[in-house]
Amino acid sequence: MQESQQALPEISSEHAAFFFDLDGTLASLQPEPDLVSVPGHVRDDLCLLHRNTSGALAIISGRPLAQIDALLAPLRLPAAGIHGAERRETDGRLTGTPVGSSILAAIEHSLTEGIIPLPGVVLEKKRVAFALHYRQAPRHRDAVRALATQVAAHFPALEVQQGKCVIELKPESVNKGVAIKKFMESPPFAGRVPVFLGDDLTDEQRFILVNQLKGISVKIGEGPTHAHYRLQNNDAVYTWIKQLLSPGAGNPHS
Numbered sequence: 001m002q003e004s005q006q007a008l009p010e011i012s013s014e015h016a017a018f019f020f021d022l023d024g025t026l027a028s029l030q031p032e033p034d035l036v037s038v039p040g041h042v043r044d045d046l047c048l049l050h051r052n053t054s055g056a057l058a059i060i061s062g063r064p065l066a067q068i069d070a071l072l073a074p075l076r077l078p079a080a081g082i083h084g085a086e087r088r089e090t091d092g093r094l095t096g097t098p099v100g101s102s103i104l105a106a107i108e109h110s111l112t113e114g115i116i117p118l119p120g121v122v123l124e125k126k127r128v129a130f131a132l133h134y135r136q137a138p139r140h141r142d143a144v145r146a147l148a149t150q151v152a153a154h155f156p157a158l159e160v161q162q163g164k165c166v167i168e169l170k171p172e173s174v175n176k177g178v179a180i181k182k183f184m185e186s187p188p189f190a191g192r193v194p195v196f197l198g199d200d201l202t203d204e205q206r207f208i209l210v211n212q213l214k215g216i217s218v219k220i221g222e223g224p225t226h227a228h229y230r231l232q233n234n235d236a237v238y239t240w241i242k243q244l245l246s247p248g249a250g251n252p253h254s
């Protein structure tokens, strides 16, 4: 893991496939998930970049597709939601990873009961995953992790994942790396250079994957990382996207 990175290289949208994380990358972190928004000018720029790449731009997020769409409306981009458990392909086709409803009900019951003695901890239920948020009650971090681990032990199809002030229970067969690889297998992504921007600890494995694919990995914010490049914050991401859209960007011959 490194602390500092070189300046981002020139990137031509003709040859790149862009993958954006949402919270912490396209949107600034907020005290609660529902308070998040993506500025209108950023949505406009994503729309242009999507067009300039002939559609090779996808959102890779822990949020469900429905929330991704609500945050980016009216855009409906190719996307992997719930860390890849839900996917919308370039042609709009939807696929999902199923988890039995009785399992989901049992987990929801255990987590709901389990957080009663942990005031300030919020349970977010996604279609096939759960997030236990402790941003408002950081003192409960260890108890939240213990609860999630204990519940996951009964359901091997699910695994525990640490995020920023959140512990998630998600299908173990999916992750953002698998989602990026799948997009890269078909047009318009295939044959392009993958560019992935993320901010979280869970994005580190994705940075390693993108490095292996000879792509461009970009960490948002501070801290050690496997990413080769860094942008300091969301505003720097917005400025960088804007630069990609300027005439001749990334094309030394124009």
Ligand SMILES: O=P(O)(O)OC[C@H]1O[C@H](O[C@H]2O[C@H](CO)[C@@H](O)[C@H](O)[C@H]2O)[C@H](O)[C@@H](O)[C@@H]1O
Residues within 6 Å of the ligand: 021, 022, 023, 024, 028, 029, 030, 031, 032, 033, 034, 036, 060, 061, 062, 063, 064, 124, 131, 133, 135, 163, 164, 165, 166, 168, 200
């Ligand atoms: O993969 P991402 O797009 O980065 O999504 C990761 C999780 O983001 C959300 O939680 C995080 O953002 C919240 C709003 O800023 C913040 O309050 C929370 O502490 C963060 O963990 C979302 O609620 C989760 O479902 C996503 O998995």
